[in-house]
Amino acid sequence: MPFEQLLIEGLAMGACYGLFGLAVIIIYKTSEVVNFAAGTMAMFSVYIAFHFITFYGFPFWVAFIASLIFAGLLGVFVEFFFLRPAKNPTLLGLIVITIGVQLLLAGLAGWKWGADQQAFSIPFSYQVTYKLLPGFVVSQWAVAVFIIAFIVVTILALFFKFTKIGTAMRATQQNKYAAKIMGIKTDRITAFSWAFSSVIGVTAAMLITARTILDPEFMMEPFLRAFAAAVLGGLMSIPGVLIGGGIVGLIENFFGYLSPAWKPITAFVIIVLVLCIRPSGLFAKHYVKKV
């Protein structure tokens, strides 16, 4: 594989990780909970799309929208029935709850659809390629990833900047106590951010399925990569996560090409090194409260 192709594919994979990392940090920012169920929730929603296509014969886009809606509901469901009932929760307790949700959903998916690998394809294949410039070969999949990532990030940026609920979400992230005083129902904001995160997660997972296979475990590794990307970006800033995703994707792709055996590990090694030098991530901002 030539250098240019590695670069493009790495960036595309990085964009997927970045998108999925967004799903992780949206929840982290509102409630400081790291959602370890994010990968499995996305996996489950992809299975919904799979179910619609294979068993009911719906076209892909209908199934895609159905799975987006399902993902939103699943997010609210998990927040409402698993996290909210926790009495006087500690952060660690909430994180353990998300691990429980992860196990539960993985078990459910295995029971419903079986642990085998299923045939699931999205309309963007990475075997169809375009030649943009001499030497630069871009697959249809990569083009789709870039366009979708761009659209999602633009929508997110506009949403957080200009809508009332977006501003309320940012306010809640920064100071939950003051947000409550302003009359913001912070519980609802948390539920909403779970739905939001789940929807973005399934979008990213759809794109990732094109490169892997569909089975109940397929999101575990991408989730860890995305989480690593989020940590690298500082867990707080949206551009940080995207850049972190890009870095993880590139490292993985280049080292994977040089020595495939090391592919899954290199990215994590680099991250450990980066975190040794900058423990709060590359783009974290810290505000000190002024008295």
Place this chain on the structure above:
Amino acid sequence: MLKVNNIETWYDLIRALHGISFEIKEGDIVALLGSNGAGKTTTLKTIMRLFYDLKEEQPEKGTIEFMGERIDRKDTAEIVKMGIGYVPEGREVFPELTVMENITIGAYTRNDRAGVKADMENVFHHFPILKERKGQQAGLMSGGEQQMLAIGRALMSRPKLLMLDEPSLGLSPILTKEIFDIIKNINEKDGVTVLLVEQNVNMALKYSNFAYLLENGRIVRADKPEVLREDEDIKEFYLGIATEQSVKGYKRYRRKVRFR
């Protein structure tokens, strides 16, 4: 307008408020005074129902009425909507939002755009500095400016009753006076009733029409500021004017006050 009737608030097994009753009449500036740990902030938080997370039934006993309606079991968002604005202790602005966004979020519970716009102009009229700093991140402003922002933000919900928790905290005397003048102005021009919680007893007595003195979760004095100013105990322990020496010549540190 606000009627607090014999409320008790508990932090786990510790009773912070031992049955507090007071009343605020429309158009007044009422001061709630007391030293550290007297229960001033707890009173305000109980009124706003901010202990809901801790325990659903707070206050445990007693009732709170606002405009003739009971609010002691209502949600904070509803209470804000009914017209109570709260400026929390230590300002609590949203540090990464701009000044403008901070002010806009204050009107979160409202839907009338024209009214919000008019109120925004009003806030900028009271605090011209905020207009200059419109696009700045709130966390980067000075303490006094943040305090002004917190008051402006609370005004955006168009409150009938504005509750201020230690507006003078950490401010220079000149700035404190400026803020108190603005509060007086808001009270007179906009007709907003004010409940003022202060440790700076001298200042608070100057600006209020009525004052309550809290000690260990109980109200021990309730009177007009002119009367309280002349009270021997208040003179000695809160205003720092040492007048009386005991027979033996020791300085007294505390006089036992009976609960009334």
